[in-house]
Amino acid sequence: MKFSTRLKSALCGTGALLALAAAGPAHAQGKHYKVFLDMSYSGNIWQAAAANGIKALAATAPYDKEVTFKTVISGTDVQHQISDLQSMIADGANAIIMYPLSPTALNRVIRQACAQHVLVFAYDSTVTEPCAYNVSSITARYGANSAQWMVNQMGGKGEVVINHGVAGTSVTKTYDAQEGVSRILAAHPNLSAIWTVDGTYGSLEAVMKNRPNQLVTIAGQSNNGYRLLISDKAMQDKGLKGLSSSSGPAVGPYAFKVMMEVLTGELKLAHHNVQYPLPWVPYQDVKLCSGDSFVNGCNAFPEGKVPPLFIDTSLDGTLLPELSLQSIQEGKATSGARMQALPPVKYAENLPGINCSDCKASPDAMEPDLVKPIPVPK
Numbered sequence: 134m135k136f137s138t139r140l141k142s143a144l145c146g147t148g149a150l151l152a153l154a155a156a157g158p159a160h161a162q163g164k165h166y167k168v169f170l171d172m173s174y175s176g177n178i179w180q181a182a183a184a185n186g187i188k189a190l191a192a193t194a195p196y197d198k199e200v201t202f203k204t205v206i207s208g209t210d211v212q213h214q215i216s217d218l219q220s221m222i223a224d225g226a227n228a229i230i231m232y233p234l235s236p237t238a239l240n241r242v243i244r245q246a247c248a249q250h251v252l253v254f255a256y257d258s259t260v261t262e263p264c265a266y267n268v269s270s271i272t273a274r275y276g277a278n279s280a281q282w283m284v285n286q287m288g289g290k291g292e293v294v295i296n297h298g299v300a301g302t303s304v305t306k307t308y309d310a311q312e313g314v315s316r317i318l319a320a321h322p323n324l325s326a327i328w329t330v331d332g333t334y335g336s337l338e339a340v341m342k343n344r345p346n347q348l349v350t351i352a353g354q355s356n357n358g359y360r361l362l363i364s365d366k367a368m369q370d371k372g373l374k375g376l377s378s379s380s381g382p383a384v385g386p387y388a389f390k391v392m393m394e395v396l397t398g399e400l401k402l403a404h405h406n407v408q409y410p411l412p413w414v415p416y417q418d419v420k421l422c423s424g425d426s427f428v429n430g431c432n433a434f435p436e437g438k439v440p441p442l443f444i445d446t447s448l449d450g451t452l453l454p455e456l457s458l459q460s461i462q463e464g465k466a467t468s469g470a471r472m473q474a475l476p477p478v479k480y481a482e483n484l485p486g487i488n489c490s491d492c493k494a495s496p497d498a499m500e501p502d503l504v505k506p507i508p509v510p511k
Contacts, residue, residue: 166396169221170204170389171231173214173258180232182447182461183256183385187230189460190386190453194471196393211238218242221251228252228396230389233260236487252396256388257380259406259488266395266405267488268388270380272481273411274502279352279378281501282415283326286350286374289507291325329353330379334441337362337375348373355381355412358441360433364419377414381446382461384409386453394475406488408481412446413503425458426450426467434458452476 170187174180184204191202205221207214211234219242221229229246233239233255240262246253247264259267283293326349327336333353340349341362348371353359355377362368363375387409394400414432422431427450434443439458447461452475457467483492 164397165199165201166227166393167201167225168203168393168396169224169226169229170202171214171217171221171229172204172206173209173232173234175206175208178442179382179444182382182444183232185461185464186382186386186447186453186456187389188464189456189466190389190393190472192464192466193455194466196472197466199397200393207234209234211235215239215242218246222246222249226251228254228392230254230256230385230392232256232385233258236261237490252392254388254392256385259484261486261488261490263405263489266388266392266402266407267481268384268391268407268409269481269488270384270409270411271487272406272408272484272498274498274500275379275411277499277501278411278413278503279376280328281504281506282376283328283350283352285504285507287326291350292323293326293328294324295328324349326350327353334359334362337373346371350374352376352378354379355414355444355446356441357434357439357443357445360414360419360445361436361441363416364433369416373416375416377419377445378412379446380409381412381449382444383412383446383449383453383456386456387449390453390472390475391478393472400475400478402478404480406481406483408479410452410479411503414445426454426456428454 168191170184172180172184188202188204190196191200205217207217214234215238218229218231218239222245226246229251231253236259239260243253243260243262243265253265255265255267255269257269259269259271327340329336329352331354333351334356336353337351337359348368351363351373352375359375360377363373363377365373391400391402391407395402419433420431421433421435422428427448430450433445448456454473455467455470459465460467481488482495482498483489484494484498485492
């Protein structure tokens with residue numbers, strides 16, 4: 134059984150070039166920076182978590198004394214975002230970190246920023262203007278790797294539904310996904326697997342409600358409630374095999390951290406496309422945290438510690454040890470935290486029209502690289 138071209142088209146290839154960060158902070162005395170965060174959507178759990186993580190890092194020593202930080206919400210109108218970016222440039226920005234609404238429509242204003250020596254970093258969503266920096270998981274092959282993992286778990290046989298869900302991660306959107314999968318289950322009683330982009334938790338709840346003793350293989354997002362369910366032995370005994378992956382809000386604060394090291398001269402990037410590692414937690418690797426941070430390899434919180442829809446990939450114990458639950462929920466610095474130097478940066482491959490314009494994609498950009506395919510059943 135092969136996963137479909139539709140699944141493959143969700144993802145692409147990963148680069149392997151490395152850049153070494155400085156061993157520790159080496160900030161110039163008395164230097165001060167004006168930094169803007171330009172958000173597009175608001176009122177969305179994913180976007181709020183990313184923004185709060187960025188705000189928390191901006192308030193973490195030594196940046197709390199070195200950075201004047203301002204957040205602007207541009208909404209969903211590209212022209213509004215362009216206007217906001219122009220205002221930031223005119224206001225003397227040293228650096229802008231943003232969630233871009235278009236890979237191409239912002240290129241002209243980005244060039245204006247670069248001409249004024251303003252660093253421009255895009256997180257999660259990307260732009261094609263060469264002077265900007267992109268930090269994203271878009272090249273980490275989520276679709277190819279998660280689909281292949283699912284196929285392997287199924288032994289190469291079974292009936293699969295692709296649930297693209299809907300934009301956003303609110304409770305309303307989760308229940309929309311639950312209702313949609315409930316209808317699918319009624320029409321396909323032999324369904325054995327669900328591959329999702331959004332609405333993973335709701336999709337699994339639909340299966341539990343409609344077929345409680347015949348669960349499925351499922352690959353999707355990283356809500357805490359979902360991770361708790363897939364790690365539950367009783368659920369596994371009923372057929373549940375789950376993978377928690379997909380792009381996480383932590384890509385935002387990670388992009389901020391890279392940007393600030395470039396701005397302060399601690400890091401020199403050889404390329405402008407940086408890959409944020411794909412979060413990857415199969416059901417057997419879920420590990421509960423005892424405190425408020427991801428330490429010692431933990432990657433989920435006990436029931437009741439956070440809401441079920443809390444996105445666990447808002448935190449990253451390896452790349453963002455400065456962040457805690459308070460950071461993500463309130464946008465505040467972790468008490469006593471200080472910025473830590475980045476580990477080596479991994480560069481992303483080119484994706485024409487997504488993170489570059491005059492470029493070529495890798496010939497294996499649609500193939501899985503984390504999961505080895507099993508032989509196709511005869």
